[in-house]
Amino acid sequence: MSALIQHTEPAPTRLPPDWSGIGGCALPVAADAATVLLDSHALVLAGTGPLDAEVDFTEHLCAPGTALWVRPGQAVRFGEPPGDTATIVFRSGLFGPEELPDLAPDDPSGPGARPLSVPHPESLRTAFGNLTADADGPPGPVAAALLRHQLAAVLLRLRLAEPAVDPAGHVEGRTFERFQRRLEEGYPHTRRVEDYAAELGCSVRTLTRASLALTGRTAKQVVDDRVALQARRLLAATPLSVAEVGRILGFGEPTNFGRFFHRETGLSPGQFRGRYATGPDGIPGQRRPTD
Template identity: 35%
Template sequence: MADRTTRAAHEGDGIRTFPFPVDLSVFGVGMQVGPMGADRIWHADAPLDRVHRIDFHVVMVFHDGPVRHMIDFAEYEASAGDVLWIRPGQVHRFSRTDEYRGTVLTMQPGFLPRATVEATGLYRYDLPPLLHPDPDRLAALEHSLAQLEREYVDTTTLPLSLHTSVLRHTLTAFLFRLAHLAVSSAQAGREQTDTTFTRFRDAVEKGFATNHSVSAYADTLGYSRRTLVRAVRAATGQTPKGFIDKRVTLEAKRLLAHTDLPIGRVGAAVGFPDSANFSKFFHQHTDTTPAAFRAELR
């Protein structure tokens, strides 16, 4: 199972792993669903405001916010209508100050059949943990989750074996909606990243000779600096500043190699009116001076 592989990869890292709290679930079934709030008991022993690992799924549907929650050492901010999905083996930490309001579902690995696990993509760690459903999808998710909660607390109308079967089927219906939302969000995120990076790349191509500022590009394009960083890193593995500097360095090399412009003029052509600053920048990115680079080619 993917959760065992993940735990094995982290053995010895000093982060404690907590199992699914069977003792807190109705009839000891492999899932829980109910309201989040100040009086909720998440786990009898887990230090919620410290980094820890879980071996079960947690799905939080927020009715209020914002709430900051760390998953695998990345901070996510969830607001009303957002969904946060933490998978087995992931490390996470609750906020010390924010109030968690909404509905939470926890599910033990093995509660669902393998075919259902595979069909719903429960171990797709490549999918984003924070989801932003549109109003229609959110309404459908909340309706499905409310039905699951009604079945979960109904312990009188069915014998335990049938009660558990109904829970599995109702949970499966909810998870299919959740999985579809996660896949759709990932695709939309990739499209947004592609568009953001393409616009940034085109802007750098037009403006690198005079503009070396990441913040200035972000402002011009209408993105936050964080959005730009994510998009450029996803597309190139570099930071936006690294991308700009690489383009400036390439142009400087071209001018040094293919023109007879004085080095000071080359620096001015790529945005460095002060030749000393240009020489320092060039050496920092090439481990050689502009003069030495030109001499080596001639």
């Protein structure tokens, strides 16, 4: 979870119990509630009807039987779910980065970031139900270990359902993954691609080539996209002032933050916050910045 969440008001989200760090619920936030920043992982399995979900200002209509993995710190809002929608919530840090094969649960770019069609969704629904029932049972170390194994099985099932990655981009993929991990720690402090390249021991050209191969965006655009996303999260889901949001993101002057935000979104921070709160057209799309 991003350290920046500590600067925000507590979000009214469903938290897993402290004794296991894993629990179950219908949705992680109340249906039709205002957008909030999620403070735990949430695996949402749509029921027999479609589920409307907005994650980081992108609308998703989750078809029946599909899964969506929402990460800590993401801005989320849900419509009224079908009655049999199920959610597993779990805290960060339950699994080490190499503990599950080809899967780091705390990686924000992991599987299920978009609605994911899962083979045999009824089997996954049964797994969700068993985990939720066990989480509601008597607490203890044996029960906590059981929940952890059940969660690992669910996560690996989602990983298997994710489309295979083209091995031709394997080298660029590894470079971009390292870049993303470092960016999650460093974006409040620096927006210079040269700084990230130096920390990763590669050139700016290497980072740009990897970024273009994986996202179609330059490394500089990837950095600016991440800063702009966090700005939108904080403006939409917290009472922080525009100046406070700018300071959190490393802008010494509100005017500098305002110019950056307008360049990235086409709106001033105040316009974005007002339009997000009252406008019928939803979140404005992010304008592609010039490099």
